[in-house]
Amino acid sequence: MMKTRNAFPPDFLWGGAIAANQAEGAWKEGGKGPSINDALRHGIVHGKLDQAIEEGVHYPSHEAIDFYHRYKEDIALFKELGLKCFRTSIAWSRIFPNGDELLPNEQGLQFYDELFDELLKNGIEPVITISHFETPLHLVRAYGGWKSRKLIDYYTRYCEAIFTRYKHKVKYWMGFNEINHMHTIPLAAGAVEITDGAGQLQDIYQASHHLFVASAVAAKLCHTIIPGSQMGCMLSLSIIYPNTCNPEDVFETYELRRRSLFYSDVLVRGEYPSYSRRIFEEHGIEISMEAGDLELIRRHPADYVGFSYYRSSTHQAGQPILGNTGGIIGMDNPYLSKTAWGWPIDPKGLRYVCNEIYDRYQKPLFIVENGLGARDEIREDGSIEDDERIEYLNRHLRELNEALLDGCEIIGYTWWGPVDIVSAGTGEMEKRYGFIYVDKDNSGQGTLERIKKKSFGWYRQVIATNGGALFTDTAAGT
Ligand code: BG6
Numbered sequence: 001m002m003k004t005r006n007a008f009p010p011d012f013l014w015g016g017a018i019a020a021n022q023a024e025g026a027w028k029e030g031g032k033g034p035s036i037n038d039a040l041r042h043g044i045v046h047g048k049l050d051q052a053i054e055e056g057v058h059y060p061s062h063e064a065i066d067f068y069h070r071y072k073e074d075i076a077l078f079k080e081l082g083l084k085c086f087r088t089s090i091a092w093s094r095i096f097p098n099g100d101e102l103l104p105n106e107q108g109l110q111f112y113d114e115l116f117d118e119l120l121k122n123g124i125e126p127v128i129t130i131s132h133f134e135t136p137l138h139l140v141r142a143y144g145g146w147k148s149r150k151l152i153d154y155y156t157r158y159c160e161a162i163f164t165r166y167k168h169k170v171k172y173w174m175g176f177n178e179i180n181h182m183h184t185i186p187l188a189a190g191a192v193e194i195t196d197g198a199g200q201l202q203d204i205y206q207a208s209h210h211l212f213v214a215s216a217v218a219a220k221l222c223h224t225i226i227p228g229s230q231m232g233c234m235l236s237l238s239i240i241y242p243n244t245c246n247p248e249d250v251f252e253t254y255e256l257r258r259r260s261l262f263y264s265d266v267l268v269r270g271e272y273p274s275y276s277r278r279i280f281e282e283h284g285i286e287i288s289m290e291a292g293d294l295e296l297i298r299r300h301p302a303d304y305v306g307f308s309y310y311r312s313s314t315h316q317a318g319q320p321i322l323g324n325t326g327g328i329i330g331m332d333n334p335y336l337s338k339t340a341w342g343w344p345i346d347p348k349g350l351r352y353v354c355n356e357i358y359d360r361y362q363k364p365l366f367i368v369e370n371g372l373g374a375r376d377e378i379r380e381d382g383s384i385e386d387d388e389r390i391e392y393l394n395r396h397l398r399e400l401n402e403a404l405l406d407g408c409e410i411i412g413y414t415w416w417g418p419v420d421i422v423s424a425g426t427g428e429m430e431k432r433y434g435f436i437y438v439d440k441d442n443s444g445q446g447t448l449e450r451i452k453k454k455s456f457g458w459y460r461q462v463i464a465t466n467g468g469a470l471f472t473d474t475a476a477g478t
Contacts, residue, residue, distance in 0.1 A: 005471075006467050007405045013366075014085070015086055015414035017369055017415065018419070019088065019177065021037040021132065022037075025061070030068075032097060033137070035092065040061070041059055061422060079122040079123065081463070082459075083124050084463070086126060087128070087414045089134065090112055095108045096158055098139070099158075100143075104158075116170060117169070125171070125172065128162075128174070129173075151191075170229075175218050177189075180263040202285055208263070216296040219231040237260065239309075239356075240313050241253065244316070249316055258273075261360070264357070267302045268361045271297075304365065305357055306368040307366075308367075308368065308369030309349070313329075313330035313331075313344065314330050339373060351406070358407070363409075371392075373431040373433050384437055386453045416433050435455045436456060
């Protein structure tokens with residue numbers, strides 16, 4: 001076999017990523033209003049919004065890992081880890097507690113000023129998601145989330161406030177986390193509550209249109225207020241394979257993939273793709289648009305494609321790809337092992353997706369989420385030997401290197417959850433991604449103490465050598 005070489009460019013953004021609602025806690029502090037996550041007991045996949053947020057009940061986001069109060073300690077660890085960039089989100093409801101106020105909440109703005117200053121002081125570039133599964137709860141209750149066109153105005157106001165305030169601090173932005181999850185978890189992606197009603201698909205596409213317009217407005221504003229800034233889109237692009245070479249499996253899988261790529265097609269190419277016409281016709285979808293919407297979308301596409309990649313799944317024609325709660329099921333892939341949460345581990349799939357997306361758009365890629373959720377055990381001597389996580393990371397980074405060699409332009413890679421955080425899907429704390437352990441369990445008990453795991457030293461070495469350590473015997477053998 002040909003020996004591979006290290007292809008990571010010198011300015012590659014090695015990083016880590018979290019989201020405000022999964023880390024900050026302090027759900028009512030500093031004038032913050034509740035977001036959808038604050039009304040979910042068991043995460044976004046399995047949960048329905050509580051009608052009222054109850055006292056004395058454990059809601060995982062209310063304290064999370066208390067990043068709000070401990071970010072300095074965590075950033076010091078990120079610096080030690082050598083992170084070049086750090087992706088987090090701004091909690092919309094810290095800036096506009098209900099979402100529809102006219103003026104932003106100064107205390108909320110101040111918090112992110114201090115957070116970004118701390119990152120920059122430590123030589124870490126902030127990469128910011130504007131909306132990560134945490135729409136202000138009031139916007140769901142009062143307007144039905146992104147089904148309502150009014151949200152474009154509220155989001156615009158929010159964007160103006162944060163772009164103006166952080167224009168000297170943040171260069172890399174992304175509009176909506178995993179926007180293509182509108183189909184699988186519309187509550188998370190578009191604050192649209194799931195109904196069993198026949199109008200569900202109509203609601204999803206209408207809300208998606210509003211998200212597209214909002215994304216274009218945000219890109220326009222961002223480039224105007226912050227010259228030289230980069231506005232990316234963000235999709236969940238874990239890959240999906242046909243179960244067999246039966247053309248029925250192959251084509252249905254292709255259609256499912258297009259259901260995701262529909263979102264990047266609009267956001268990157270700036271046009272509704274031709275295949276969407278048939279979908280709209282067959283499902284009787286009628287999207288209400290205003291004059292100028294399509295022109296706006298066309299003129300303000302995304303600068304880069306940010307995406308998450310965790311796993312692959314396998315599809316057989318006629319079988320559901322989703323369970324009743326929105327989680328991916330699919331068929332078993334006999335070639336792959338699985339995580340403790342049943343997610344197939346497929347490093348080659350990451351190379352596949354990079355090539356697929358780069359071939360399609362020729363726009364820079366940014367892998368803004370990739371990681372392994374696993375149980376960790378603290379040994380008697382206090383150490384945590386997370387070799388499984390190291391192996392996952394090692395194998396995925398080697399495939400990323402192959403994608404670079406294939407010619408894909410890749411800006412950076414942010415590991416999901418460099419410090420343990422609350423699981424978005426299930427609300428569990430014990431589904432851990434971190435290189436840094438956080439002492440807290442699923443019921444919310446624990447000291448919140450941070451402990452470095454074995455993977456911490458491993459990733460640090462990879463970053464310090466700009467990927468070189470991946471190709472030495474010590475790193476490869478882990
Ligand atoms: C992505 C989300 O879908 O997957 C993150 O953007 C999430 O917010 C991540 O945490 C991993 O999923 P989970 O359910 O293991 O937290």
